[in-house]
Amino acid sequence: MIRVLNDVLQLHFVRNPGAAFSLASGSTWIFSIIAAAVVVFIAWFARRIHSFTWGLVFGLLLGGVLGNLTDRLLREPGFGVGHVVDFISTPWLLPAIYNVADMAIVSSMVIFMILTIRGIGLDGNKVVADSKTATPILKQTDAVTPDTTASDTVAPSRERPAPEAEARP
DSSP: OOEETTTEEEEEEEEEEEGGGGGTTTGGHHHHHHHHHHHHHHHHHHOOOHHHHHHHHHHHHHHHHHHHHHHHHHHTTTTTOOOOEEEOTTTTSSSEEEHHHHHHHHHHHHHHHHHHHHHTTTTSSSSOOOOTTTTTTTGGGGOOOOOTTTTOOOOOOOSSSOOOOOOOO
């Protein structure tokens, strides 16, 4: 272990055979399959992204997953079951040792949650839904000019107008 900034930042080399906190270390091959599926999904899904922030989310996720998948495919003890190299320790923040790929994945999930809570769509615009019908409501800037020849225009009433009040002296 190398102390870079006392107890704030330490470098500690560890080979992690499992997921976070070395959980499920006997199922490394499952993580390899899931990571490969995530990479394929992001590659397929990428053309739907029209926002820099959502691009950042999926870019960070793709980079992190590819980093850990590379370790699982190319490191010992073998193809698909390799151990991920973790080396960053911040004991004051987390009792864990992690790597840059893990930081990218966690950062992408934090941004994902912020965008989702704020209702930002893949195109970068805020999606506002009517609570009764759950259909998007058009913003004033998105509104279409009404067509005066449309069939839904209101026809004048055929009722007799109300009599005017008589003026009393």
